[in-house]
Amino acid sequence: MARRPAAHDRIAVLGLGRFGSSLALELTRQGWEVVGVDADPRNVQALADELSHAAVADTTDEEALRQLGVHEMTTVVVGFGSAIEASILTTSLLTDLGVPHILAKAVSRPHATILRRVGAHHVVLPEHEMGERVAHLVTGQILDVIAFDGDYVHAKVCAPEAVIDRTLAGAEVRATHGVTVVAIKRPGEPFTYTTPDTTVYAGDLLIVAGASRSVRAFAGLG
Known part of the structure; x- marks a missing residue:
């Protein structure tokens, strides 16, 4: 496994509930050195053998974070959201400590707004984002979807009948449907980038990339 530069190979995950523990384990599998921190000894004990280091600490305590070296890390995740006050205080403290990249979990849009105002560089709303993703999957022929800022998505779809046996240029996909076909996968082959001459x-x-409504309409073409 490729080794990342020493200055960037440690990530702290503060809060080891369902979200934080899942993230910490996945980062560990990807080769990162993960320092997990939680106020509940049971959560820490559950991951003690899986992470590089796991500690029981109050994440709103500056001295505790300094002792764990959190202030020296490039990336820190605030992985708990239900304790909103502690989440905000922790994020604000990390900002004061000068952490270059702070990712925080929010439980609502107002919570997310406050986290950004106190210094979070990236905020995730797992339940909300999962709800949006599932909604895409159950309302059409979309097989998978990644939503970006605003209403822009990348989606995996079955080739709709309207473009079968036609090139992308010939079907005028972008001009007619307002989407861009970024890649294509033949049965038994890997995905490859498309060109205007690619035949479907x-x-x-x-x-397919584009506005959510346009992508859904394209996926449902007969």
Whole structure:
């Protein structure tokens, strides 16, 4: 496994509930050195053998974070959200400590707004984002979807009948449907980038980018 530069190979995950523990374990699998911190000894004990270091500490205590070296890390995740006050105080403290990249979990849009105002560089709302993703999956022929800022998405769709046996240029996909086909996958082959001359056949999978409404409409073409 490729080794990351020493200055960037440690990440602290503060809060080891369902979200934080899942994230910490995945980061560990990817080769990161993860320092997990939680106020509940049971959560820490559950991951003690899995993480590089796990500690029981109050994340709103500056001295405790300094002792753990959190202030020296490039990236810190505030992985708890239900304790809103502690979440905000912790994020604000990390900002004061000069942590270059702070990612925080929010439980609501107002909570997310406050986290950004006190210094979080990136905020996730797992339940809300998962709800949006599932909504895409159950309302059409979309097989998977990644939502970005605003209403822009990348989606994996089955090739709709309207473009089968036609090139992307010939079907005028972008001009007619307002989406861009970024990649294509033939049965039994890996995804490859498309060109205007790419011909779409029955059974192909497409990666389509565009506004959510346009992508849904394209995926549902007969």
